Amino acid sequence: MSAGTGAAAPQQKKTQGFQAAGARRPIGGGPFGGMGSGEKAQNFGPSVKRxxxxxxxxxxxxxxVVLLGVVSVVLSVLGPKILGNATNIIFSGFLSKKLPAGMTVDQAVEAARQKYGDQIAGVLRGAGIHPGHGIDFPALEMTLGIVLVLYVASSVFSWLQGYLLNGVTQRTVYRLRRDVEAKVHRLPLTYFDRTPRGELLSRVTNDIDNISQSLQQTISQLVISVLTVIGVLVMMFTISWLLAxxxxxxxxxxxxxxxxxGKRAQKQFVAQWAHTGALNAQIEEGYTGHALVKVFGRHKEVEERFAQKNQELYGASFGGQFVSGLIMPATMFVGNLIYVAIAVIGGLLVASGSMKIGDVQAFIQYTRQFTQPLAQLGSMANLLQSGVASAERVFELLDADExxxxxxPAQSPAGRTGRLEFDHVAFRYEPEKPLIDDLSLVAEPGHTIAVVGPTGAGKTTLVNLIMRFYELDGGRITVDGVDTSAMTRADLRARTGMVLQDTWLFQGTIRENIAYGKPGATDDEITAAAEAAYVDRFVHSLPDGYDTVLDDEGGNVSAGEKQLxxxxxxxxxxxxxxxLDEATSSVDTRTELLVQRAMSELRKDRTSFVIAHRLSTIRDADLILVMEAGAIVEQGTHDELLAAGGAYARLYEAQFAAPVDAEEQAPVPALVGAPAGPPTAGQIVREGLEEAAESGDLEAP
Known part of the structure; x- marks a missing residue:
């Protein structure tokens, strides 16, 4: 839709569920759709890469981010090694104090061998004792101080890394949302015709939010975990290559x-987000058709359908989380086995004097630091798989045909006379089902062309082709001598205005809704348009006049007022x-008179296409086209077509002959003063005309 024309999106083909029952699109909703919920997952690897x-x-x-992560990890992995030195200082000081001063290390080791055996002697030799000395508290304080500084600095760098990473991921998701929004405006109307709105809304909101969360957590865990594994492994080899x-x-x-x-969990995550989209579509459909559901008493069926979709989503979500949740416990189990093995072998090495007890303590800490990021990498697959499943759905939208x-360069008509010509136009929604074939007609400037025919004849399709909401399969349409396919859509739609039976209003003031047709319109222009369309007649009865705020469905004004x-x-x-596409189909008789008069003013000096089922509204048309099965079967003025006695005459007779016959055959009351029967259609119309004339809305016919 061109903002410059005030044209609402065209009427779409009916979809399933309540949309088929009449709740196709909420006023102010817009044409949203999406993919079905049964698609298969794409390859995991390419999706991650993309x-x-x-x-x-x-x-x-x-x-x-990586450099800050490196610094943070280096400072963090140095901590256990230095803390092991603190343990060695305490252990050495404790043993040294038990030995008499003046004894050499060799004498102490030999004495321990004779009294306790080789194992204790080995421990004593590896402890770095100084007989007669106690714990070196200055060295211990310095060592613990260094560890404290390292850990504080590591935390600061980790915080800075997280700060930068948050900006990276949010800017990336911002661009993704921007690309998706731009993509939606480049999609053809056929995309929205075949897909429900809730599904696309789920991709634009839920899936992108899930991608944001997944990127934020997985990138952070990935960088820190990989660097930690590398750093810890290096420190392990500096202590003991065997334990490493x-x-x-x-x-x-x-x-x-x-x-x-992970392979089993990925299928569940794909199903989870597919079912999320389907459930959103179900909720949106049920909410849009809420009044219709109540009228027909179908709330039980809606509840059952919701319960079914909700159960499917529950099953997929539970399955995905449960299966992927097995990764971390399994990896932690493996890590605990390795931890036990290192503790046992490390103890034997200390007993043999090959390692200091502080080194074993440091190695055990490194073991925890080593297995924890591996387990995090495993659990990260949970988030990554969920994020990739959402990314696949968003990429499918981005890859849709535009x-x-x-x-x-584009062409543009020199003037704005409004001459339209259909030259052997052909169009079909589905290749095997022709709708319009070899259609030719000319709409001269200032003329009113009325299009009538049964439902499904192709009337709305005809005007949608003028707006290039669909591309032609054959022939061409020209505006002031220029092929519409050679013009930009913005230029074409800036020359065209639409008023549909489905009134489209957005949440905002009446002033803003009118000005939507011309950005930057002045108050005088808004008032003039409102007076010409008879909006000014009712707007002053509202609490805030032109500044009255309409909700997103225009619920605080009547259907006729919305149309005006x-x-x-x-x-x-x-x-x-x-x-004008059935612009008076949903208003009462009196309001219809106002709408018709407003449309008559609007049609002056403009080429107009009027789609109407009420033939009384198009009697004064310069040309009436009668369509059946996508073809023009008759054309002419009202009188000419009635005289011809063809399809138009049959339509006219079907609308007016039966009411007139019923009125003529109505029984006359037998007694004076007896109550009359219900008023006929003709009486209602006449009374409406008289009432409008008396109130000054219209001149008496």
Whole structure:
């Protein structure tokens, strides 16, 4: 829709569920749809690559994130080694104080061997004793101070890393949302015709939010965990290559467990987000058709459908979380086995004098630091799989076929006379089902073209082709001599205004809704348009006049008043071509008279296409087209078509002959003063005309 025309989105084909029953689109809703809920997952690897590929523009900041992570991890992994030295100082001082001063280390070791055996002697030799000395508290304080500084500095750098990373992920998601929003405006109307709105809304909101959360947590865990594993492994090898090799067994076991469990969890996460979209579509549909559900007493059925979709979502969500939740316990179990092995072997090495007790303590700490990030990497698969499942759905939207791009360079008509020509136009929604074939007609400037015919004849499709909501399969349509396919859509729609039977109003003031047809409109222009469309007649009865705020469905004004506002919006746009699609189908008789008079003013000096089922509204049309099955079967003026006695005459007779016959055959009351029967349709119309004339709304016919 062009904002400059005030044109609402075209009427779509009916979809399933309540939309097929009449609740197709809420006023102010807009044409949203989405993919179905049964799609298969794409390849996990390419999707991950594409998702992280969107971080390319953040390479500089990501470099800073990695560098800060390196510094934080280095400071963190140095802590256990230095803390092990503090343990050695305490242990050495405790043993040294038990020995007499003046004794040499060799004498102390020999005495221990003779009294306790070789194992205690080995421990004593490896402890770095100084007989007669106690705990070196200055050295202990300095060591603990260094550890404290290291841990504080590591935390500060980790916080800075998180701060930068938050900016990286939020900017990435911001660009993703921006791209999705731009994509929605490039999608053809056929995309929205075949898909429910709730599904697309779920992709634009829930899935992108899930991607944001997944990126925020997985990138942080990935950087820290990988750097921690590398840093801890280096420190392990500096202490004991034997224990380090034992710890390395954890890596292939963790990878194997993660791959085995993750493969099963991915299917569940894909199903989870697919069911989320389907449930959102169900909720949106039920909410939009709430009144219809109540009228037909179908709330039980709606509740059952909701319960079914909710149960499907519960099953997929529970399955995905449960299966992926097995990764961390499994990897922690492997880590605990390695921890026990290192504790036992480390104790034997201390007993043999090959290692100091502080080194074993440090190694055990490193074991925890080593297995924990591996377990985090495993559990990160939970978030990553969920995020990738959402990313696949968003990428499917971004990869959807777009409408044909505007030509470059584009042509533009020199004038704005509004001459329209259909030249052997062909169109079909589905290749195997032709709708319009070889349609030719000319709409001269200032003429009113009425299009009538049974439902499904192609009337609305005809005007949608004028707006290029759909692309032609054959032929061409020209505006003032220029092919519409050679014009930009913005230029074409700026020359065209639409007033539909589905009034489209957004949440805002009446003034803003009218001005939507012309950005930057002055108050005088808004008032003039409102007066021409008879909005000014009722707006002063509202509490705040033109500043009365309408809700997103225009619920605080009547259906006829909403229609008059949309006509005022078309007035202010001053289009050269006007399309009126059943604009009076949902209003009462008196309001219809006002709407018709407003539309008559609006049609002056403009080429107008009027789609109408009420033939009384188009008697004064310059040309009436009668369509059946996508073809024009008759054309002419009202009198000419009635005289021809063809399809138009049959339609006219079906609408007016039966009421007139019923009125003529109505029984006359037998007694004077007896109560009369119910008023006939003709009486109601006449009374409405008389009442309108008396009130000054219309001149008496």
């Amino acid at each position: 998702l992280f590929g969107r971080l390319k523009s953040e390479r500089g900041w990501l470099t800073g 090799l034992i710890a390395l067994i954890t890596v292939p076991l963790t990878i194997g467990i993660t791959a085995m469990i 409408e044909v791009p505007d030509p470059e 506002i949309t006509i005022a919006r078309a007035f202010i746009a001053k289009p050269s071509v006007l399309i």
